[in-house]
Amino acid sequence: MNTFEPGESKTAVVTLTNHLPKAFNGASVLWLGAETVEIATSAVINFELASNGSVVISLPITLPTEDGVWGVYLDVTIGELVLGFVGESIETASEVIVVGRPSPCGNIGDVDGDGLVTMLDAQMIANYGNVPLTPAQLARADVNGDGVVTPSDAMFIAQYIEHMIDTFPACITLTEGDITISGVEFV
Numbered sequence: 001m002n003t004f005e006p007g008e009s010k011t012a013v014v015t016l017t018n019h020l021p022k023a024f025n026g027a028s029v030l031w032l033g034a035e036t037v038e039i040a041t042s043a044v045i046n047f048e049l050a051s052n053g054s055v056v057i058s059l060p061i062t063l064p065t066e067d068g069v070w071g072v073y074l075d076v077t078i079g080e081l082v083l084g085f086v087g088e089s090i091e092t093a094s095e096v097i098v099v100g101r102p103s104p105c106g107n108i109g110d111v112d113g114d115g116l117v118t119m120l121d122a123q124m125i126a127n128y129g130n131v132p133l134t135p136a137q138l139a140r141a142d143v144n145g146d147g148v149v150t151p152s153d154a155m156f157i158a159q160y161i162e163h164m165i166d167t168f169p170a171c172i173t174l175t176e177g178d179i180t181i182s183g184v185e186f187v
């Protein structure tokens with residue numbers, strides 16, 4: 001099932017094929033509904049259907065502004081003939097944007113301890129002057145590992161959320177090989 005944003009403007013594209021050696025004019029309308037109750041409808045689009053030919057009809061429609069699953073109904077009128085077609089249902093769902101990432105190491109950066117590094121954590125650091133942090137929160141807030149909690153830590157968190165960086169300096173541990181000695185020289 002196709003999922004779209006509520007209230008999004010979409011175009012439904014329908015192909016009609018005429019199997020007779022005679023041309024016809026008609027009109028089509030597309031509507032979306034729940035249990036055949038009309039929720040949204042397209043403009044009425046007129047078309048010309050050539051003999052033994054096809055026509056592609058574009059039906060602009062604004063999707064329902066609420067979340068839900070909608071039946072897709074197409075009505076085609078050609079003279080006295082009214083054709084109804086039921087398409088595959090579509091869904092409108094508000095996108096849930098989780099602006100957060102798990103900590104790159106332990107719970108560093110997750111100041112409020114909700115399991116994710118988010119802008120809320122950066123805000124707690126930014127408000128640190130006004131709203132005190134517990135010793136445990138302070139330990140998680142010092143993401144640049146310089147021993148103090150400053151706006152610089154909030155900046156690192158923002159960069160981490162934006163995927164500009166993939167770890168915090170506080171998560172970097174020194175192991176053998178990270179620093180090498182080239183030799184001793186007397187000058």
Ligand SMILES: [Ca+2]
Pocket residue numbers: 109110111112113114115116117118120121
């Ligand atoms: Ca958090």
Ligand SMILES: [Ca+2]
Pocket residue numbers: 141142143144145146147148149150152153
């Ligand atoms: Ca710091």
